[in-house]
Amino acid sequence: xxxxxxxxxxxxxxxxxxxxxxxxxxxxxxxxxxxxxxxxxxxxxxxxxxxxxxxxxxxxxxxxxxxxxxxxxxxxxxxxxxxxxxxxxxxxxxxxxxxxxxxxxxxxxxxxxxxxxxxxxxxxxxxxxxxxxxxxxxxxxxxxxxxxxxxxxxxxxxxxxxxxxxxxxxxxxxxxxxxxxxxxxxxxxxxxxxxxxxxxxxxxxxxxxxxxxxxxxxxxxxxxxxxxxxxxxxxxxxxxxxxxxxxxxxxxxxxxxxxxxxxxxxxxxxxxxxxxxxxxxxxxxxx
Numbered sequence: 001x002x003x004x005x006x007x008x009x010x011x012x013x014x015x016x017x018x019x020x021x022x023x024x025x026x027x028x029x030x031x032x033x034x035x036x037x038x039x040x041x042x043x044x045x046x047x048x049x050x051x052x053x054x055x056x057x058x059x060x061x062x063x064x065x066x067x068x069x070x071x072x073x074x075x076x077x078x079x080x081x082x083x084x085x086x087x088x089x090x091x092x093x094x095x096x097x098x099x100x101x102x103x104x105x106x107x108x109x110x111x112x113x114x115x116x117x118x119x120x121x122x123x124x125x126x127x128x129x130x131x132x133x134x135x136x137x138x139x140x141x142x143x144x145x146x147x148x149x150x151x152x153x154x155x156x157x158x159x160x161x162x163x164x165x166x167x168x169x170x171x172x173x174x175x176x177x178x179x180x181x182x183x184x185x186x187x188x189x190x191x192x193x194x195x196x197x198x199x200x201x202x203x204x205x206x207x208x209x210x211x212x213x214x215x216x217x218x219x220x221x222x223x224x225x226x227x228x229x230x231x232x233x234x235x236x237x238x239x240x241x242x243x244x245x246x247x248x249x250x251x252x253x254x255x256x257x258x259x260x261x262x263x264x265x266x267x268x269x270x271x272x273x274x275x276x277x278x279x280x281x282x283x284x285x286x287x
Contacts, residue, residue, distance in 0.1 A: 023082065023083070023087070024038060026044075028044050033055075033078075036081065037080075038082070047119065054128075055071070057124075058128050058131055060238065061238060062241060063238035063240075063242025064242055070134065077130060078106075079109045079123075080111075083113055088110065088112035091110070099121075100122035104130065109126045120157045121157065124154040124155055132150045139251075140249060142248060145228070146228075146229070153230055162223055163283075170281075173200065174220065175200060175220070176220055177200055178269055182254075193214070196217050203277075203281070241261075255267075
């Protein structure tokens, strides 16, 4: 599996530090964002324009059409474009492979001039994280897979590729159980040469054993996360997904939120997993 899917997601887990460091910034502003840059005003303007497009599209996809009232004036999100990768890495303390990151506490996004992944992937990914967390808050029981699934769903340019990879996992009986997604703590998976043993369910309903390297386990986790979000949005619509998020925001746990938002379809985690697998089977039959 392509490691970029892992790396972009991991960048979103560990970052909560200030990123406006050590530069003489110039600024460009739009309704909801301010880009801070040191050179290449044209690129900074491109980022600003794309950010506004992503903002509107992500809000619509997630069922938040009234979100245009937020992130204005003094509450605009800061996007920092460092002049090169070394200055970005020094300021943000990111690993060498990182192409960008977000600071959710200060509501800032950072990357560097020339980052190939930033415009198409990292920018929508991090904007989605910020929109989602602004909406549901940080106090409720929000599983990591839900947060990361929403952010990856926003990477529209990669959706078909990710869907294809999930179909492969489904066909090969290599999907993790939803219970594993709920319990798995990615923050402690630091030993890249370790093998993890997991039990899963085959298409025929039998239980099989998987032996997964760390990178495959993490990649599978993220692919399933985005697939579950895609299932909820494509099968039941953005309005119901927004209702689900509101229930989480108001303090309900995951199963309670599912029962309230999808009372006739998904009332608990087992039904979510069963309906999701049925969805994958239908998608497979359709090609």
